[in-house]
Amino acid sequence: xxxxxxxxxxxxxxxxxxxxxxxxxxxxxxxxxxxxxxxxxxxxxxxxxxxxxxxxxxxxxxxxxxxxxxxxxxxxxxxxxxxxxxxxxxxxxxxxxxxxxxxxxxxxxxxxxxxxxxxxxxxxxxxxxxxxxxxxxxxxxxxxxxxxxxxxxxxxxxxxxxxxxxxxxxxxxxxxxxxxxxxxxxxxxxxxxxxxxxxxxxxxxxxxxxxxxxxxxxxxxxxxxxxxxxxxxxxxxxxxxxxxxxx
Amino acid sequence: xxxxxxxxxxxxxxxxxxxxxxxxxxxxxxxxxxxxxxxxxxxxxxxxxxxxxxxxxxxxxxxxxxxxxxxxxxxxxxxxxxxxxxxxxxxxxxxxxxxxxxxxxxxxxxxxxxxxxxxxxxxxxxxxxxxxxxxxxxxxxxxxxxxxxxxxxxxxxxxxxxxxxxxxxxxxxxxxxxxxxxxxxxxxxxxxxxxxxxxxxxxxxxxxxxxxxxxxxxxxxxxxxxxxxxxxxxxxxxxxxxxxxxxxxxxxxxxxxxxxxxxxxxxxxxxxxxxxxxxxxxxxxxxxxxxxxxxxxxxxxxxxxxxxxxxxxxxxxxxxxxxxxxxxxxxxxxxxxxxxxxxxxxxxxxxxxxxxxxxxxxxxxxxxxxxxxxxxxxxxxxxxxxxxxxxxxxxxxxxxxxxxxxxxxxxxxxxxxxxxxxxxxxxxxxxxx
Numbered sequence: 001x002x003x004x005x006x007x008x009x010x011x012x013x014x015x016x017x018x019x020x021x022x023x024x025x026x027x028x029x030x031x032x033x034x035x036x037x038x039x040x041x042x043x044x045x046x047x048x049x050x051x052x053x054x055x056x057x058x059x060x061x062x063x064x065x066x067x068x069x070x071x072x073x074x075x076x077x078x079x080x081x082x083x084x085x086x087x088x089x090x091x092x093x094x095x096x097x098x099x100x101x102x103x104x105x106x107x108x109x110x111x112x113x114x115x116x117x118x119x120x121x122x123x124x125x126x127x128x129x130x131x132x133x134x135x136x137x138x139x140x141x142x143x144x145x146x147x148x149x150x151x152x153x154x155x156x157x158x159x160x161x162x163x164x165x166x167x168x169x170x171x172x173x174x175x176x177x178x179x180x181x182x183x184x185x186x187x188x189x190x191x192x193x194x195x196x197x198x199x200x201x202x203x204x205x206x207x208x209x210x211x212x213x214x215x216x217x218x219x220x221x222x223x224x225x226x227x228x229x230x231x232x233x234x235x236x237x238x239x240x241x242x243x244x245x246x247x
Numbered sequence: 248x249x250x251x252x253x254x255x256x257x258x259x260x261x262x263x264x265x266x267x268x269x270x271x272x273x274x275x276x277x278x279x280x281x282x283x284x285x286x287x288x289x290x291x292x293x294x295x296x297x298x299x300x301x302x303x304x305x306x307x308x309x310x311x312x313x314x315x316x317x318x319x320x321x322x323x324x325x326x327x328x329x330x331x332x333x334x335x336x337x338x339x340x341x342x343x344x345x346x347x348x349x350x351x352x353x354x355x356x357x358x359x360x361x362x363x364x365x366x367x368x369x370x371x372x373x374x375x376x377x378x379x380x381x382x383x384x385x386x387x388x389x390x391x392x393x394x395x396x397x398x399x400x401x402x403x404x405x406x407x408x409x410x411x412x413x414x415x416x417x418x419x420x421x422x423x424x425x426x427x428x429x430x431x432x433x434x435x436x437x438x439x440x441x442x443x444x445x446x447x448x449x450x451x452x453x454x455x456x457x458x459x460x461x462x463x464x465x466x467x468x469x470x471x472x473x474x475x476x477x478x479x480x481x482x483x484x485x486x487x488x489x490x491x492x493x494x495x496x497x498x499x500x501x502x503x504x505x506x507x508x509x510x511x512x513x514x515x516x517x518x519x520x521x522x523x524x525x526x527x528x529x530x531x532x533x534x535x536x537x538x539x540x541x542x543x544x545x546x547x548x549x550x551x552x553x554x555x556x557x558x559x560x561x562x563x564x565x566x567x568x569x570x571x572x573x574x575x576x577x578x579x580x581x582x583x584x585x586x587x588x589x590x591x592x593x594x595x596x597x598x599x600x601x602x603x604x605x606x607x608x609x610x611x612x613x614x615x616x617x618x619x620x621x622x623x624x625x626x627x628x629x630x631x632x633x634x635x636x637x638x639x640x641x642x643x644x645x646x647x648x649x650x651x652x653x654x655x656x657x658x659x660x661x662x663x664x665x666x667x668x669x670x671x672x673x674x675x676x677x678x679x680x
Contacts, residue, residue, distance in 0.1 A: 003265055006300045019297045021269045023262075210269075216276045216296070220269050221536070225353060229538070230331045 001026045001191050002047075002078075002159055007056030007066075009039075009046045016042040018215040019056075024159065024191055029181065031194045031202040031223065033236050034212035040195040041083055043212070044161045047193075048080040049073040060159065075103050079157035083164045083195075085148040089137030093128055096136050096147055097121055100154030114154070121150040124183070142173035149180060153188075160184070162194045166201065174198065178205050199236040203227045211236075248497060248560055251367040251399075252360065255507045256562045260555075263506050263563065268302055270535035271510060275299055275308075278541050281326040284319050285543060305510065305533065306521045310544045316346040316486060325349050325539055332539050336485055337385040338584075348387075348485055349539040355394065357536055358488055361505050362395025365494020368503065368560070369479040370454050371425050373400030378418060380428035380436075381459065382408035387489025388459055392427045395491070401425070408432070411439045422451040429582050430462035430470060430478070434613035437473035448475040456481060458490055460579045461570045467499075480569055484549075487532050487542055493567050498559050501566030508536050511565060512544070513553055516574035527552045529574040530567065548574045576674065578608060580615045583652045587673045590619060593645050605664045610678040617654040619646065622661050 002024040009017040017039045024030050032040045045051040047058060049070040058066050065073055079100075088096050098105070101114045122129035125146045131139060136147060145165055152160060162181065166174040182205055184190045196202035203209055203223040211219040211232060219226065226232050250256050258266070275296035278285040288309050289295065298307060316324060321344075325332065332349040350358065371377065377396040381389035383405065396403045404421060406414055408428075414436060417423065426433065433455055440447050452474060458481040470478045481494035482502050492509055493502035504511050509532050513522045516529040530549050534542045549570040558566060578585045587606060594604060603622040608615060619642070629635035635658065642656045 005265075005268065019272060019300060021265070021272055023265050023269065210273075213276070217269065217273045218276045218280070220273050225356075228353065230327065230351070 003059040005057040007046060008054040009042055009051055010054055016215050020217055022210050024193060026191055027189050029185055029192045029206045031196060031206040031209045032212055033199040033209055038212040039215040040212055041163055044080055044163050044195055048078060074155050077158035079152040079155045080161040081148045081152045085144045087136040087144050087147050090135055092133055093136055093147060094132040096151050097154050100151035117154055125150055141169050145177055159191045164195060166198050181205055249367050251364040256564055258563055264302060266507055267510055274535055274541050278326055282324060284324055308544055310546050311542060312546050317344050320344040321347040326541050327351060327539050336387050338485055351538040354537055354539050358391060358491055359394035359398045361491030362391045363398040365481050366395045366399055368494055368496040369456050370497055371399060371401055375401040375424045376422055377401045377425040378404045378406055378423040380406050380408060380414055380432060387485040391490040411435060415440055424451050424453050426452060426455045429459045430457040430466055431613045433457060433470045452476050460582050484547060486545055496560040501554050501568050503562050503564040503566055506564050509534055511553060524553060524555050550574055580617050580652050585650050589649055593649055603664050606674045608676045608678055617652060619654050619656045620659045622664055623658050
């Protein structure tokens with residue numbers, strides 16, 4: 001599905017991604033974990049064409065998407081759910097969802113399918129249906145997150161990038177979000193790249209994971225193995241915090 | 248034919264290479280951060296992990312040798328704090344300090360599954376009764392096969408090495424179906440059975456998994472015929488993980504290297520240059536998933552070649568030929584690693600000078616023998632038979648304690664050992680293996 005080789009990216013003068021290589025197979029949930037500033041969001045933004053790739057290769061189903069504009073990337077099948085939801089507050093819920101299908105709408109000929117997809121979103125997220133005529137800004141954080149996911153799905157992506165979907169949400173709502181992620185893969189077969197501060201929850205739903213540290217990948221492995229890795233536990237799962245490195 | 252982890256063992260080459268690159272880069276980032284030896288070495292050469300952008304770039308990195316492991320004795324090459332290490336193994340350490348290797352919990356799990364792979368490839372499954380006739384202890388052999396068998400779900404008999412008649416009794420009574428040992432010990436067992444008047448074909452034994460020393464196709468045929476089993480080869484070394492680096496499938500045309508966990512290169516042992524696929528040269532291994540004891544470009548000193556052709560068994564993992572010898576002067580005698588330099592040291596320590604000597608290695612039946620011929624010099628010249636015998640005894644005892652292998656020591660006339668370019672031919676290996 002996705003194959004990345006040696007990508008490098010900069011935030012101003014900061015070398016934010018250093019030779020990152022990773023891959024996703026179709027239908028996989030892969031998570032990126034790492035501390036603040038490790039480069040997780042940068043990586044997602046590079047993939048979706050928001051931040052330029054300084055060097056390296058990004059192959060989406062065999063096609064190189066480096067240097068493609070963000071809208072082109074979406075039409076190639078890659079959608080991102082941005083950090084902090086970023087829903088269009090003054091617009092209605094339904095309008096937000098419709099905007100997710102904007103590129104398909106403009107390309108024409110898919111109007112009926114878009115309507116069908118809208119219904120599907122309402123089935124998946126009944127709360128959104130209840131509030132379809134409400135301004136997105138009036139929704140709760142959890143509902144906004146559902147809306148942001150629904151909006152991304154309206155583009156019918158093959159690969160969905162989720163950036164911190166649990167951020168700022170109450171624990172029960174977080175559980176709901178992770179259930180949605182599992183359902184997406186089970187029912188829609190969506191391939192998902194998930195960035196999370198909540199490493200434990202992410203590793204529980206994911207098949208595999210990559211650990212980023214200051215812009216570099218330092219570990220790759222099955223999610224279940226990473227959960228047991230001492231470095232991961234120490235750094236991201238909040239265990240062994242007081243223990244210091246000794247040699 | 249069963250495959251233990253088909254999602255990895257049968258990966259398309261392109262996917263293997265992507266996974267190798269990802270894991271190699273992660274490994275380099277980790278060793279650069281956590282292992283002083285690698286960091287200083289890379290810095291000396293002006294290399295940072297980011298310089299490795301493809302598998303071919305691996306060739307830019309320095310080799311790691313047994314000497315490096317000795318210099319960093321005991322824990323210097325560990326990449327995790329000792330508290331995360333759950334197992335320590337060690338090599339024989341007959342010259343000076345041994346080499347120490349460590350495993351985390353995860354490393355042990357990976358090790359077990361790698362052994363399970365080649366045992367499954369050899370035809371072992373959960374119905375089998377596996378008799379392990381390797382020595383338990385600091386060596387990795389017995390434990391590796393032990394864990395692999397348990398992971399498969401086979402019944403393990405942890406016999407340990409030696410005590411051949413008891414081995415045979417257990418083999419009969421416990422209805423062993425798979426034998427794990429060195430190939431030469433399998434021959435010993437066959438011989439003993441013949442002496443005891445037991446027909447091996449009347450036993451339940453069906454497969455043999457042999458490793459720990461080089462052996463020939465002729466020896467395979469002999470073992471298969473005499474014991475009435477299928478005999479497969481496997482390869483590993485404790486510095487890299489132990490058994491489980493590679494193992495044969497039932498096609499018996501080379502040992503599949505688990506490439507999702509190791510990158511194999513073949514180099515010219517003299518120049519260090521990487522040789523093209525198919526060439527014969529020294530095997531160099533890089534670990535991709537080890538946590539406690541990662542290895543970057545470890546020179547195994549074993550001479551072999553790699554075959555990237557797809558195997559009939561369906562596995563895509565590259566196959567290495569049986570090892571054809573060593574790129575250094577190490578000898579494997581009765582499964583023990585012996586360097587001629589060790590013998591030089593012993594002689595020097597006893598007489599304070601270095602006589603010309605020659606090592607003659609032979610195989611009587613299935614057992615290796617070592618003879619040391621020493622040229623008489625002024626220092627080592629005795630009028631009295633008694634003194635001469637005392638000297639020979641002293642040398643034999645010392646050799647036995649240093650090498651861990653007994654040797655027969657003989658004195659020969661001056662200049663009777665042939666010289667090549669002024670240096671004596673140190674080793675004559677008459678074994679047909």
